Amino acid sequence: MAEKQQPSGLEVHELSDDPLECWEEVKKTQPVQEKVEPMPLDTPIYPDKVRFVVVSDTEGKTWPLRRKIPPGDVLLHCGDMSWDGDPNEIIRMNDDLGNAQDHPFKICIAGNHDLTFDPHFWWPRIGWQTCGDRWGLDVEACHEWIRKDYGCEQMHELLSEHGNANWTYLFDSATEVYGIKIYGSPWQPIFGWWAFNERRGDRILYKWDKIPADTDILMTHGPPLGFCDETRGKDRAGCAELLTTIQKRVKPKYHCFGHIHEAYGQMTDGQTTFINAATCNLDRKPDNPPVIFDMPLPPGKTKEEYVEEKKKADVLKKEAWEKTKQERRKKWAEQRAAGTYRCYTH
Ligand SMILES: [Zn+2]
Numbered sequence: 550m551a552e553k554q555q556p557s558g559l560e561v562h563e564l565s566d567d568p569l570e571c572w573e574e575v576k577k578t579q580p581v582q583e584k585v586e587p588m589p590l591d592t593p594i595y596p597d598k599v600r601f602v603v604v605s606d607t608e609g610k611t612w613p614l615r616r617k618i619p620p621g622d623v624l625l626h627c628g629d630m631s632w633d634g635d636p637n638e639i640i641r642m643n644d645d646l647g648n649a650q651d652h653p654f655k656i657c658i659a660g661n662h663d664l665t666f667d668p669h670f671w672w673p674r675i676g677w678q679t680c681g682d683r684w685g686l687d688v689e690a691c692h693e694w695i696r697k698d699y700g701c702e703q704m705h706e707l708l709s710e711h712g713n714a715n716w717t718y719l720f721d722s723a724t725e726v727y728g729i730k731i732y733g734s735p736w737q738p739i740f741g742w743w744a745f746n747e748r749r750g751d752r753i754l755y756k757w758d759k760i761p762a763d764t765d766i767l768m769t770h771g772p773p774l775g776f777c778d779e780t781r782g783k784d785r786a787g788c789a790e791l792l793t794t795i796q797k798r799v800k801p802k803y804h805c806f807g808h809i810h811e812a813y814g815q816m817t818d819g820q821t822t823f824i825n826a827a828t829c830n831l832d833r834k835p836d837n838p839p840v841i842f843d844m845p846l847p848p849g850k851t852k853e854e855y856v857e858e859k860k861k862a863d864v865l866k867k868e869a870w871e872k873t874k875q876e877r878r879k880k881w882a883e884q885r886a887a888g889t890y891r892c893y894t895h
Pocket residue numbers: 606629660661662770807808809
């Protein structure tokens with residue numbers, strides 16, 4: 550069978566549509582599949598090491614976490630910040646985690662529950678009508694709120710350094726902190742009727758093909774096949790193409806994710822440490838502790854110097870975003886007047 554060439558040159562696994570079967574094959578070729586013991590949360594923080602603190606799947610329940618999240622240099626949130634994308638949940642998360650804890654850098658991605666972050670899910674009305682029925686979200690109020698100014702980016706602004714908080718929101722994009730490269734992507738193999746769904750096989754591999762080969766820490770919402778992805782029903786939820794991308798091409802030091810709450814924990818394949826940091830358990834209780842790890846600070850600059858640089862960069866980002874917002878408001882007002890307005894943005 551002729552295969553379409555993927556940008557990365559990687560091949561889709563022939564069993565990738567059936568993760569359980571696929572893992573039975575793939576695991577035979579795995580050199581290492583070992584559990585990793587968690588680092589104690591009270592481990593001291595050193596000037597020459599960057600402390601990462603990872604949470605995921607807080608699903609709007611961040612209030613009890615205020616005192617449970619240890620300090621660190623970087624806080625990572627791997628998606629499902631909210632239960633249904635309600636802006637108020639994001640505002641609450643900010644109040645609980647964004648301001649109350651002292652992490653100079655905070656990086657997040659969205660997950661399947663963060664419905665309003667996914668313009669492809671939200672704007673075709675089918676998405677929000679269905680989610681309103683199923684999850685009790687006041688979709689009309691939410692829709693009004695989102696469309697009044699600048700689309701789904703209004704959600705990002707709630708979090709980001711150009712808006713109200715100091716999270717860096719990644720959406721198939723990268724950032725660098727303390728000289729360490731981090732890439733984030735929200736997609737998961739199709740999972741019910743939720744946001745950021747993508748078909749297994751070549752379609753999802755196109756998303757993973759965007760991950761730069763020099764990524765040190767990869768953040769996705771869902772797990773790769775075989776590592777911290779086993780469901781309560783002993784099924785495998787992970788993505789074969791994500792595992793291939795990690796093992797054959799990107800080889801990050803750490804891969805952080807969540808999504809499958811019951812598979813919380815850490816494993817290694819001898820090359821990458823896989824961290825399922827799902828904070829909520831299957832009962833939606835935020836009882837799983839945050840996960841921490843350290844990476845060496847590259848020589849050349851102190852942590853304090855990096856933090857000072859960030860503060861300056863944030864001011865510029867804010868100014869640039871204000872300009873974009875004003876331009877967009879103007880354009881949309883003109884479109885509304887002309888009857889050509891379609892509120893659809895990335
Ligand atoms: Zn999820």
